[in-house]
Amino acid sequence: MSDIPQEPQHPLFPALCRLGSGIVGVARWSVFGALAMVGGGSMFAAPALLVEATTPHGWGDGASGDSDHLWLALLVSLVPCLVLSARWAAGRTTWAVGPAPLLPPALLLAAVLKYGGVLPGGNHGVVWLVVPMAACTVLSTRWLAAVTRRLSAEWCGVPITVPYRPLPGSDTLPGSGSGSGSGRATGRAPGGQYLRLLWQRTGWLLFDPATWRDLLWIAANVSAPWILCLALVKILPPIDPALTWPLLLLSVLWSAPRLLPAYGLIARSLLGPTRQAELALRVNHLNRTRTDTIDTSAAELRRIERDLHDGAQARLVALGMALDAADQLIDTSPAVARAILAEAKGTSVKALAELRDLVRGIHPPVLADRGLADAVHALALDLPQRLHFDGELTGRPPAPVESAAYFAVSELLANVTKHAEAGQVWIDIAHIDGQDGGTLRIGVTDDGRGGADAARGTGLSGIERRLAAFDGVIAVSSPPGGPTIVNMEIPCVLSSPKTSSS
Amino acid sequence: MRVVIAEDLFLLRDGLTRMLEAHGLQVTSAVENGPDLLAALAADKPDVAIVDVRLPPTFTDEGLRAVLQARREVPGLPVLVLSQYVEQLYARELLAGGSGGIGYLLKDRVLNSTQFVDAVRRVADGGTAMDPEVIARLLAHNSGNSAVAALSPREREVLALMAEGRSNAAIAQQLVITERAVAKHTASIFLRLDLQPSDDDNRRVLAVLAHLNR
Numbered sequence: 001m002s003d004i005p006q007e008p009q010h011p012l013f014p015a016l017c018r019l020g021s022g023i024v025g026v027a028r029w030s031v032f033g034a035l036a037m038v039g040g041g042s043m044f045a046a047p048a049l050l051v052e053a054t055t056p057h058g059w060g061d062g063a064s065g066d067s068d069h070l071w072l073a074l075l076v077s078l079v080p081c082l083v084l085s086a087r088w089a090a091g092r093t094t095w096a097v098g099p100a101p102l103l104p105p106a107l108l109l110a111a112v113l114k115y116g117g118v119l120p121g122g123n124h125g126v127v128w129l130v131v132p133m134a135a136c137t138v139l140s141t142r143w144l145a146a147v148t149r150r151l152s153a154e155w156c157g158v159p160i161t162v163p164y165r166p167l168p169g170s171d172t173l174p175g176s177g178s179g180s181g182s183g184r185a186t187g188r189a190p191g192g193q194y195l196r197l198l199w200q201r202t203g204w205l206l207f208d209p210a211t212w213r214d215l216l217w218i219a220a221n222v223s224a225p226w227i228l229c230l231a232l233v234k235i236l237p238p239i240d241p242a243l244t245w246p247l248l249l250l251s252v253l254w255s256a257p258r259l260l261p262a263y264g265l266i267a268r269s270l271l272g273p274t275r276q277a278e279l280a281l282r283v284n285h286l287n288r289t290r291t292d293t294i295d296t297s298a299a300e301l302r303r304i305e306r307d308l309h310d311g312a313q314a315r316l317v318a319l320g321m322a323l324d325a326a327d328q329l330i331d332t333s334p335a336v337a338r339a340i341l342a343e344a345k346g347t348s349v350k351a352l353a354e355l356r357d358l359v360r361g362i363h364p365p366v367l368a369d370r371g372l373a374d375a376v377h378a379l380a381l382d383l384p385q386r387l388h389f390d391g392e393l394t395g396r397p398p399a400p401v402e403s404a405a406y407f408a409v410s411e412l413l414a415n416v417t418k419h420a421e422a423g424q425v426w427i428d429i430a431h432i433d434g435q436d437g438g439t440l441r442i443g444v445t446d447d448g449r450g451g452a453d454a455a456r457g458t459g460l461s462g463i464e465r466r467l468a469a470f471d472g473v474i475a476v477s478s479p480p481g482g483p484t485i486v487n488m489e490i491p492c493v494l495s496s497p498k499t500s501s502s
Numbered sequence: 503m504r505v506v507i508a509e510d511l512f513l514l515r516d517g518l519t520r521m522l523e524a525h526g527l528q529v530t531s532a533v534e535n536g537p538d539l540l541a542a543l544a545a546d547k548p549d550v551a552i553v554d555v556r557l558p559p560t561f562t563d564e565g566l567r568a569v570l571q572a573r574r575e576v577p578g579l580p581v582l583v584l585s586q587y588v589e590q591l592y593a594r595e596l597l598a599g600g601s602g603g604i605g606y607l608l609k610d611r612v613l614n615s616t617q618f619v620d621a622v623r624r625v626a627d628g629g630t631a632m633d634p635e636v637i638a639r640l641l642a643h644n645s646g647n648s649a650v651a652a653l654s655p656r657e658r659e660v661l662a663l664m665a666e667g668r669s670n671a672a673i674a675q676q677l678v679i680t681e682r683a684v685a686k687h688t689a690s691i692f693l694r695l696d697l698q699p700s701d702d703d704n705r706r707v708l709a710v711l712a713h714l715n716r
Contacts, residue, residue, distance in 0.1 A: 345613055349613060352609075352610050353610070356586060359586075360587065365556075365586070365589075366589055366592075369555075369556075369562040369563035370562070370563060377591055378591035378592075381589075381590040381591055381594075381639075381643060382590065382639050382642065382643060384642055384644075384645040384646050385646060386646060
């Protein structure tokens with residue numbers, strides 16, 4: 001790539017870049033700020049209403065109060081929101097949690113602005129409102145926390161692990177991977193079961209310590225900025241008022257992108273799992289992958305047994321019978337005996353071919369001989385597509401990792417051949433050094449028609465499960481029209497290469 | 503013709519020796535591992551070596567590596583590699599030197615002794631013997647190659663047999679056509695693939711394989 005001529009840069013170019021990243025940084029902070037405000041509003045609306053209801057004198061004089069209208073407003077806004085939240089809690093939809101955080105502050109605003117603080121049943125009657133508002137708040141914290149986690153990974157470069165306990169009655173982790181996350185529709189539940197699910201989910205939600213840490217995060221998130229600003233104003237020396245705004249603007253533009261990672265780290269300290277939760281999640285993950293692995297290998301053994309029984313074994317029986325027949329006929333009718341022997345030879349060739357295919361499916365010989373890079377290269381050479389292969393490993397990954405990676409690539413390449421209608425395939429294999437021994441990284445790209453979806457085919461989710469046993473991950477990008485880019489990463493240590501003894 | 507055999511399974515080693523001797527070839531050494539093979543090649547200076555890919559002590563591709571090493575020391579040393587399975591990757595490595603005297607066959611081919619001995623003789627003479635399965639996969643890999651796709655079915659048959667290392671006479675016999683017809687097909691194939699025609703069978707095969715292995 002070095003022979004591509006460099007575009008001459010305008011002298012202002014770096015400055016413009018910096019200005020651009022400053023503006024982007026400010027925009028991102030604004031989004032975080034808005035989230036904090038929504039969270040704060042959602043959280044403090046219910047207590048504020050409670051305080052208002054229990055103090056002798058309300059905010060307004062009650063002159064403009066119109067309780068009939070208010071009842072209607074409450075019904076219109078609260079009922080759908082609660083129904084949606086309950087549906088979410090019962091495992092139906094996830095998006096319903098989105099509007100939930102806006103409801104408590106909206107109700108509070110309605111009460112204060114429109115009706116001057118007077119509520120149906122007098123100020124004391126409003127207490128019943130506090131309960132559904134609090135429910136909305138708790139539900140919405142999950143939503144806010146999820147959004148913050150996603151944005152922290154994308155904007156701050158600080159990925160945050162989802163800390164929640166697994167959903168009751170499901171073996172998937174909440175928020176693990178795309179599409180298989182929390183609250184995914186688990187099918188239509190009949191009435192009684194619906195209530196039971198609702199009950200289970202509510203318990204799951206309320207008794208998870210992570211929920212309370214989320215709430216703590218929201219409280220800190222909305223209050224800390226004010227404290228920080230006040231402290232700054234107190235600490236900083238007074239400046240010439242004419243300079244205040246330009247200086248402020250410059251410092252904000254300069255610091256906004258630089259402080260984002262710090263925000264991400266703070267968010268992780270509360271939104272990420274605690275050490276104990278991390279261990280609990282880990283145990284859960286191991287449990288699930290262990291079960292998967294055992295199931296897969298048991299199924300594999302059954303397949304091998306069946307293949308041997310129906311294939312090579314049956315052919316060897318046929319071979320023995322043919323030899324016996326030839327033996328009996330060789331003196332009386334040698335011509336027939338010869339024909340039978342020729343057929344027996346054909347049978348033995350077929351048995352050999354079947355055994356060869358079987359061995360290839362169990363542990364490919366090239367993989368045993370040469371290791372992963374050459375085995376994948378050999379595999380890819382059989383593709384009809386034009387191949388760009390780039391891969392070299394300085395050592396061998398552990399045998400199970402090698403095997404899992406090989407069959408993952410094999411599955412991907414089979415997909416390319418079956419579905420992609422691709423003309424070219426790129427494969428690259430590398431081991432990237434890092435902490436804990438590094439990572440094996442494999443990329444498979446094709447210029448086919450794209451549209452591969454892990455949720456629809458069993459192939460990709462099969463690979464995901466296979467790799468999960470080694471803490472490996474797979475990322476698929478396959479927009480309609482292509483290209484399809486699949487990246488796999490498996491943490492592993494390379495052993496030093498086997499030295500030839502000859 | 504003097505032959506060295508390297509094969510770790512006693513039954514197969516013994517069977518091969520008997521079969522070759524029955525066809526009038528002389529087996530000077532029958533060894534069972536890589537280091538012994540290199541020693542036997544140096545001591546016996548055979549006309550051709552028949553080597554199993556998987557040999558002790560590592561039971562990986564020991565035999566293949568020994569062969570590649572021997573051919574680096576003595577370029578063009580005729581070697582016929584046998585294996586339970588064939589891989590294009592290994593075929594490429596064997597052909598990479600660009601010189602002839604290379605065979606790469608499935609062990610199954612031993613069952614047809616006439617054809618097998620024919621392949622041994624061909625390799626000993628500096629020719630090529632590629633397994634039909636290698637060639638089939640090579641052609642499948644080239645199915646996107648427009649020049650190959652433009653060939654007629656008959657031309658593709660001729661191309662496959664030619665890539666296996668067969669002479670015009672052998673191709674004619676296999677396809678039950680005249681040698682002149684084979685020559686005509688061959689000329690057409692070389693034109694389509696934009697290769698330099700050559701009367702030398704061996705150079706012709708290597709050119710075709712090099713083209714398909716691009």
